[in-house]
Amino acid sequence: MPIKSVPMTGQIERSRTGTAGARTFKVRFLPLDVTVDARESQSLLEVCDTYRIPLEHRCGGNCACSSCRIIVHRGLDRLSAQDEDELDQLRDLEDLPLYSRLGCQARVRGDVEIEIPA
Numbered sequence: 820m821p822i823k824s825v826p827m828t829g830q831i832e833r834s835r836t837g838t839a840g841a842r843t844f845k846v847r848f849l850p851l852d853v854t855v856d857a858r859e860s861q862s863l864l865e866v867c868d869t870y871r872i873p874l875e876h877r878c879g880g881n882c883a884c885s886s887c888r889i890i891v892h893r894g895l896d897r898l899s900a901q902d903e904d905e906l907d908q909l910r911d912l913e914d915l916p917l918y919s920r921l922g923c924q925a926r927v928r929g930d931v932e933i934e935i936p937a
């Protein structure tokens with residue numbers, strides 16, 4: 820599936836309804852500057868997998884490695900809440916940016932802009 824690039828607007832974005840009736844949201848990836856559609860409740864790792872956007876995931880998305888960490892630039896409150904397992908993984912990291920999440924655990928609830936660290 821090709822990567823689509825759609826400009827983001829500055830406002831809180833409303834959900835859209837996809838072809839199967841599922842709500843979809845925009846996920847913008849930095850520094851790639853690529854914006855894709857994500858189904859509601861898809862994890863960011865699943866979104867990356869769908870669009871072939873590289874995001875490490877050494878444990879296969881089981882919240883056991885933290886290699887899938889991302890930095891949220893916009894829309895932290897539009898991702899699913901963190902559970903204790905995710906918080907434990909993030910606590911083990913040094914020099915962690917404030918708005919970090921695990922891509923395999925953060926699920927899309929609205930439009931977001933994230934950075935995949937180098």
Ligand code: FES
Pocket residue numbers: 875876877878879880881882883884885886887888908921922923924
């Ligand atoms: S892929 Fe290992 S914690 Fe997300």
